Amino acid sequence: MSALELRGICKSFGPTQVLNGVDLEVPTGSLTAVLGPSGCGKTTLLRLLAGFEEPDAGTIAFDGRPVFGPGTCVPARRRRVGYVPQEGALFPHLTIADNITFGLPRRDRHTGPALTRWLELVGLDPAVAVRYPHELSGGQQQRAALARALAPDPAVVLLDEPFSSLDAGLREDTGRAVRRALRATGATAVLVTHDQGEALSLADHVGVMRDGRLVQVDVPDTVYRRPADAGVASFVGGAVLLPGTLSGSVVRCALGDLDTVGDGPAGDVHVLVRPEQIVLGKAGVPARVVEVSYYGHDASVRLELVPSGTSIVARTAGGGTPEPGTDLHLSVRGNVPVFPAR
Amino acid sequence: MLYIAVDMVGVGRVEALDLIVRPRVGELLRNTVLLTTTGMLTSAVLGTALAWVVERTTLPARGAWTALLAAPLVVPAFVTSFGWVSLLPSVASPWGALLVVTLAYYPLVFLPVAATLRGLDPALEETAEALGLSGAASFARVVLPQLRPALLGGSLLVGLHLLSEFGALQLLRVDTFTTAIYDQYTSSFSGPASSTLAAVLLLLCLLLLLAELRLRGARRYAKVGGGTARSVRRRPLGRAVAPVLTALAGVVVLGLGVPLGSLARWLAVGSPDGFPTRPLATAALSSVALGVAAAVLVTVLALPVALLAVRHRSRLTSTLERTTYLATALPGIVVALALVSFSLQVLEPLYQTTALLLAAYAVLYLPRAVVSLRAAVSQASPVLDDVAHTLGAGPWATTWRVVLPLAAPGLRVGAALVFLGVVTELTATLLLAPLGTSTLATQFWAESSQIEYAAAAPYAALMVLVSAPATFLLTRDVRRANAL
Numbered sequence: 001m002s003a004l005e006l007r008g009i010c011k012s013f014g015p016t017q018v019l020n021g022v023d024l025e026v027p028t029g030s031l032t033a034v035l036g037p038s039g040c041g042k043t044t045l046l047r048l049l050a051g052f053e054e055p056d057a058g059t060i061a062f063d064g065r066p067v068f069g070p071g072t073c074v075p076a077r078r079r080r081v082g083y084v085p086q087e088g089a090l091f092p093h094l095t096i097a098d099n100i101t102f103g104l105p106r107r108d109r110h111t112g113p114a115l116t117r118w119l120e121l122v123g124l125d126p127a128v129a130v131r132y133p134h135e136l137s138g139g140q141q142q143r144a145a146l147a148r149a150l151a152p153d154p155a156v157v158l159l160d161e162p163f164s165s166l167d168a169g170l171r172e173d174t175g176r177a178v179r180r181a182l183r184a185t186g187a188t189a190v191l192v193t194h195d196q197g198e199a200l201s202l203a204d205h206v207g208v209m210r211d212g213r214l215v216q217v218d219v220p221d222t223v224y225r226r227p228a229d230a231g232v233a234s235f236v237g238g239a240v241l242l243p244g245t246l247s248g249s250v251v252r253c254a255l256g257d258l259d260t261v262g263d264g265p266a267g268d269v270h271v272l273v274r275p276e277q278i279v280l281g282k283a284g285v286p287a288r289v290v291e292v293s294y295y296g297h298d299a300s301v302r303l304e305l306v307p308s309g310t311s312i313v314a315r316t317a318g319g320g321t322p323e324p325g326t327d328l329h330l331s332v333r334g335n336v337p338v339f340p341a342r
Numbered sequence: 343m344l345y346i347a348v349d350m351v352g353v354g355r356v357e358a359l360d361l362i363v364r365p366r367v368g369e370l371l372r373n374t375v376l377l378t379t380t381g382m383l384t385s386a387v388l389g390t391a392l393a394w395v396v397e398r399t400t401l402p403a404r405g406a407w408t409a410l411l412a413a414p415l416v417v418p419a420f421v422t423s424f425g426w427v428s429l430l431p432s433v434a435s436p437w438g439a440l441l442v443v444t445l446a447y448y449p450l451v452f453l454p455v456a457a458t459l460r461g462l463d464p465a466l467e468e469t470a471e472a473l474g475l476s477g478a479a480s481f482a483r484v485v486l487p488q489l490r491p492a493l494l495g496g497s498l499l500v501g502l503h504l505l506s507e508f509g510a511l512q513l514l515r516v517d518t519f520t521t522a523i524y525d526q527y528t529s530s531f532s533g534p535a536s537s538t539l540a541a542v543l544l545l546l547c548l549l550l551l552l553a554e555l556r557l558r559g560a561r562r563y564a565k566v567g568g569g570t571a572r573s574v575r576r577r578p579l580g581r582a583v584a585p586v587l588t589a590l591a592g593v594v595v596l597g598l599g600v601p602l603g604s605l606a607r608w609l610a611v612g613s614p615d616g617f618p619t620r621p622l623a624t625a626a627l628s629s630v631a632l633g634v635a636a637a638v639l640v641t642v643l644a645l646p647v648a649l650l651a652v653r654h655r656s657r658l659t660s661t662l663e664r665t666t667y668l669a670t671a672l673p674g675i676v677v678a679l680a681l682v683s684f685s686l687q688v689l690e691p692l693y694q695t696t697a698l699l700l701a702a703y704a705v706l707y708l709p710r711a712v713v714s715l716r717a718a719v720s721q722a723s724p725v726l727d728d729v730a731h732t733l734g735a736g737p738w739a740t741t742w743r744v745v746l747p748l749a750a751p752g753l754r755v756g757a758a759l760v761f762l763g764v765v766t767e768l769t770a771t772l773l774l775a776p777l778g779t780s781t782l783a784t785q786f787w788a789e790s791s792q793i794e795y796a797a798a799a800p801y802a803a804l805m806v807l808v809s810a811p812a813t814f815l816l817t818r819d820v821r822r823a824n825a826l
Contacts, residue, residue, distance in 0.1 A: 052728055076731035083732040089725045093747040102743075103733030152733060 003188035009058035020212035033199035036209030051076035082149030082157040088141040090133035097129040103152040278314035284331030389451025397459040418766035419446040420509025425601030445597035451496035506673030612796035636703040644711035678773035711756035718752020758812040
């Protein structure tokens with residue numbers, strides 16, 4: 001059963017249509033990431049789920065119980081949602097302990113063992129319980145905010161770009177801790193983010209949002225390898241998109257004849273090649289190195305095909321990266337998805 | 343305000359015109375405008391110069407100087423004026439008045455300008471210097487524009503205070519609208535005549551307020567972009583240290599030393615006969631009681647205004663807020679007159695009751711409380727409300743458990759401001775206090791206006807003592823900032 005079910009959600013602010021018929025199902029105990037560029041409507045979606053705003057149309061149900069629909073609108077405080085906003089938003093006048101127990105009934109607010117359990121669950125030292133939010137690091141604040149959201153046993157946990165204010169190293173650690181805590185409690189969660197790495201690495205399902213619609217909802221690997229269209233392809237990771245001609249399960253394009261993922265009607269198509277699929281070597285299509293960005297663990301190499309000048313980006317493991325101006329040959333590893341040409 | 347207008351109508355157009363257009367009003371107008379503008383100017387110059395020295399040079403013992411230079415605020419202007427007049431009777435002249443009011447009111451400019459200078463990103467000045475501007479040019483072209491809101495706001499406060507100042511100017515024998523209204527009212531109980539003068543005074547206050555709004559404009563002075571401001575590089579005083587210290591000491595001696603010294607002298611002179619303990623205690627008690635009652639009342643009234651203004655922005659709430667802001671321009675004497683005529687005409691039993699006096703305090707001090715509460719409430723980000731709602735807290739629970747605790751410092755500051763204002767309030771109290779009720783301020787006034795300086799001094803001393811805890815509360819933030 002789905003813990004969360006959205007049907008045909010629409011929302012406008014004045015003349016701007018922000019959400020345009022969003023359908024989404026989140027299975028119980030799983031984490032779904034809603035991924036999209038800023039302004040695509042993903043934060044609005046989260047606010048509608050939390051009950052801070054009302055949709056213009058559509059239905060929302062938690063565990064099969066409608067919280068928004070014709071004649072129903074359960075207010076935020078009765079929806080049993082856990083909300084983790086950007087930068088945590090811990091209550092600055094309360095200790096971490098008082099923050100975490102804020103949503104519990106009055107008689108349960110001073111239960112030591114439960115508090116320790118929540119702190120341990122999110123990977124916080126029990127000693128921080130007596131501290132105030134400003135005495136904690138950003139990552140610790142985020143973990144405390146998650147513990148606060150989980151403590152009243154919510155039906156759904158909503159996370160609004162919870163890691164965007166953390167620096168890179170902390171972001172990964174905190175993300176993993178959050179994932180572990182959600183798994184341990186069996187909580188159903190929706191994470192909103194614009195960071196595809198975060199979405200792909202943390203979520204069970206990724207929903208890609210564009211112009212107020214969810215254009216694809218699938219497991220991370222499918223979203224990456226078999227994106228619904230060229231737009232999703234270039235938003236989820238680096239993408240080289242080339243025109244090609246499909247016949248059967250082989251597509252002919254500037255990088256040669258490539259095997260496709262599945263097949264489709266023969267004719268003109270767009271081919272998606274991920275930069276890490278491109279092999280620099282002595283075999284294949286001739287190309288010249290134009291620019292190299294070296295990151296240490298790997299490098300991004302921009303090339304031009306000779307003689308057409310078509311621009312190609314390849315990602316190679318660090319070490320032995322070619323100098324700009326070098327002539328070499330390109331081949332493609334693995335199968336490639338194709339999209340009907342528009 | 344409405345009652346002043348109604349009274350004017352009652353006077354009749356022709357008569358009112360006669361009352362306004364007469365030589366006496368012309369003279370009052372000249373006195374008032376002259377004193378207000380020169381007083382604002384000298385306070386602005388002195389306040390800004392002192393703030394710059396304290397915040398931007400390597401002045402020794404800066405924290406102590408900040409406290410000392412802000413301290414004249416604790417002493418009500420009429421006590422400062424009493425100190426000067428009782429020591430040096432010849433100060434009772436227009437020039438003397440300018441000196442005394444400047445010394446009493448420059449901290450109203452000094453404090454906000456110093457705070458702005460402290461918060462100013464030094465990178466702005468460094469950039470200006472990197473672009474080839476000299477120190478003086480960078481002050482004029484970069485720092486001064488940034489100081490504009492603080493400077494204008496502080497000067498506006500000085501101007502409004504001067505327009506409504508009564509005690510200090512009466513002692514200094516300078517006639518302005520406020521003193522004339524009081525004389526008119528007490529000598530002849532001439533309602534229409536005093537109402538006409540009050541209407542002109544009100545007009546001046548509104549003009550000042552509008553001028554400030556106009557000058558401030560809609561420009562943004564916020565810092566653009568992120569990054570943390572570094573601490574400022576201070577200008578070494580070098581050989582100027584001795585003259586600067588002398589000048590600062592001079593200001594402190596003139597503004598604080600003279601009033602307090604002369605107060606102490608009169609206390610010593612008066613003590614051989616012993617102090618009249620009973621009247622002193624009664625007056626102190628009623629001052630404190632009125633102060634506390636007004637502080638509670640005004641804070642309770644201000645809270646919904648501030649909450650609505652910050653959390654539920656709409657045309658109605660911003661109008662409501664602006665109305666209270668307009669009320670900052672209301673001189674005590676105008677409010678008192680309006681309430682007198684209101685109670686006499688509509689609710690006779692209210693005349694000369696504590697309730698009416700408290701109502702006057704509420705009108706006078708609501709704006710102060712709203713301003714400090716508003717700032718405190720907007721500290722509590724709306725996302726905290728959202729989080730509280732998802733955790734099951736309703737609107738009341740959220741206000742009680744989240745917003746109010748966060749706004750508590752502002753609440754305390756607002757209450758302290760009201761308490762301070764009420765304890766040192768003179769004009770409205772003189773006009774509205776129930777018969778037989780005397781406060782420290784009115785008793786002081788009764789004695790000092792009969793040139794019983796020695797008898798007046800203990801009341802003033804007690805007044806300063808009673809307001810000390812509230813002042814301590816108010817300056818705590820400033821002192822903390824300096825200690826860092």
